[in-house]
Amino acid sequence: MSRLGTIGARLYRGEIGYDFVAKRKFWYAVSILITITAIVGLAVRGLNMGIEFKGGAVFTTPKTSVSVAQATEYAEEASGHIAIVQKLGNDTLRIQVSDLDTAAASKAKNQLAQDMKMDPDKINSELVGPSWGEQIANKAWTGLAVFMILVVIYLAIAFEWRMAVAALIALIHDLTITVGVYALVGFEVTPGTVIGLLTILGYSLYDTVVVFDGLKEGAVGITKQTRFTYSELANRSLNATLVRSINTTVVALLPVAGLLFIGGGFLGAGMLNDISLSLFVGLAAGAYSSIFIATPLVADLKERDPQMKALKKRILAKREAAAARGESPDGEDSDQYDESGEYEEALPGDVAPAGAGTVVSPRNDRGRGRSSGRRR
Secondary structure, three states, X not given: OOHHHHHHHHHHHOOOOOOOOOOHHHHHXXXXXXXXXXXXXXXXXXXXXXXXXXXXXXEEOOOOOOOHHHHHHHHHHHHOOOEEEEEOOOOOEXXXXXXXXHHHHXXXXXXXXXXXXXXXXXXXXXXXXXXXXXXXXXXXXXXXXXXXXXXXXXXXHHXXXXXXHHHHHHHHHHHHHHHHHHHHHOOEEOHXXXXXHHHHHHHHXXXXXXXXXXXXXXOOOHHHOOXXXXXXXXXXXXXXXXXXXXXXXXXXXXXXXXXXXXXXXXXXXXXXXXXXXXXXXXXXXXXXXXXXXXXXXXXXXXXXXXXXXXXXXXXXXXXXXXXXXXXXXXXXOOOOEOXXXXXXXXXXXXXXXXXXXXXXXXXXXXXXXXXXXXXX
16 A cells, blocks of 8 residues: 555544644634735735726737737837737737727727738627626626535534534635636636636635535544544544545646646737636635635534533543543543443544544454453
């Protein structure tokens, strides 16, 4: 077995792990700082909305030796507006200028053809009205709202309302960071960006639901034992799926990184940037939020429940008593063996918290052919 596979197996068994939930205040602070940075960037710089949202003209030239920089200068002089020029694969240029009406676009086209020394009839021009972009934006907002509502309803039914609230906060966190990055780097927002933003919601939710499913299963009968609190069980569920979440995210990020850095950066296919950046940032933020935000939030909300408060109080009292006697409440001699040294079968959810050290599984020591679950 590979080293990563071995680590994953030990994480799953609770033999090793990082206490994410106990250090949740630190990760909350990090997330708040990142979110504030994204919001400030959005407020100060704003989004660079594409021509589909603002309206304008797109000119496509025939094959030319004019450089992108020179074409940008020509287009801005001819139109009086900021131009975005992209070089296509067949040495043609795509020149995009916002806020142009029909008359201004025709004038800019003629001037551009004169500067670039080409026939105006060979330059293809296309006008885009802002109403089309407004329709896309409205549909995107509608789709987002419907998605959020359905997610909350599903998680509340399949799990519980606390998990639904935590997942919703994590999704809003991911969207805010992704939109903030767009504002900070100045990438153009196009319909492709909107598609990318809607796509990352599914990826973000996937890891969160996987952890929640393990937590729901592990927390069955939690109030019948006095070894581990809800937060400790939540942390173990998180560690059990940690390697799986990392592997899934890395596999998803690799092709997206190829689109963003190789296709959009190295090869100059700028049209790939709009969707690839949203996917790249959203996938990374989704993996982060499922580990550091969603599960700790569930633990925080659940620990406010009176039953969980009473359970935590009993557990802490038991541990203090064991510490006074010089015993370890979380070792092999706790809840797995009675006072005579005989084995007692563990209760549902009776597993060691991540980072508690090596734990011997009670099932490995169970006597064969004995339905009582005791070993003598």
